[in-house]
């Protein structure tokens with residue numbers, strides 16, 4: 001029997017960790033749908049990877065747009081009849097340093113619109129994608145979902161800085177747990193991960209890890225065997241506390 005090539009969708013993949021995840025999935029023989037909200041940036045990133053593999057294509061996707069998400073799920077349904085891997089990587093850091101105080105805002109003074117902004121992309125964005133793509137995974141009785149979260153969302157290691165980012169990532173972890181419970185006893189596995197502190201536009205210059213390291217656990221979770229873990233939080237392929 002001919003084994004069909006597995007299809008992987010990665011969000012926010014025009015740069016940073018998402019781009020590297022696409023590159024590593026191509027190395028693992030996946031057909032990769034690189035998605036990005038900006039068509040020019042997304043197409044430029046796709047062209048870079050096309051130089052090494054034909055198994056990459058671009059799809060315009062802003063995770064805050066329900067219309068974009070619906071278009072993607074329709075496309076997958078008609079073109080491939082499947083989606084094997086979903087990596088919810090798109091993310092923003094909505095909190096900004098206070099120019100006057102030169103400090104991160106306290107939750108007591110943070111603007112609620114900043115917190116809403118974080119939720120819209122980092123949390124609802126991932127949930128939208130799960131709602132759109134899991135039915136396709138259910139049709140095929142197979143799926144791997146990787147939610148790129150952050151140690152800053154760990155309740156066990158919470159402190160006062162950056163409430164917009166922290167709340168959005170903790171809530172993303174809730175989505176991982178709730179969906180894992182709904183899908184228990186299936187071969188659709190969903191997990192959260194923290195990539196560590198990675199040198200990207202979001203991570204900044206002081207970060208300690210290269211993108212290759214930051215993407216490693218995502219690739220490992222995307223390729224989990226049947227019976228692998230689900231509903232857990234990982235860093236460096238090891239379970240970490242919520």
Ligand SMILES: NC(=O)c1ccc[n+]([C@@H]2O[C@H](COP(=O)([O-])OP(=O)(O)OC[C@H]3O[C@@H](n4cnc5c(N)ncnc54)[C@H](OP(=O)(O)O)[C@@H]3O)[C@@H](O)[C@H]2O)c1
Nearest residue numbers: 012016017037062063089090091150197198200201202203
């Ligand atoms: N770097 C770290 O140290 C670190 C640590 C912990 C967790 N993470 C998580 O890792 C993930 C990737 O971050 P990164 O470090 O690679 O940051 P990055 O280089 O800033 O990349 C973020 C990506 O998300 C995209 N994005 C933002 N809003 C989007 C939207 N509404 N729709 C679609 N795409 C959107 C960005 O697109 P544009 O180019 O159009 O803005 C960009 O492609 C994020 O979820 C982040 O929270 C990173």
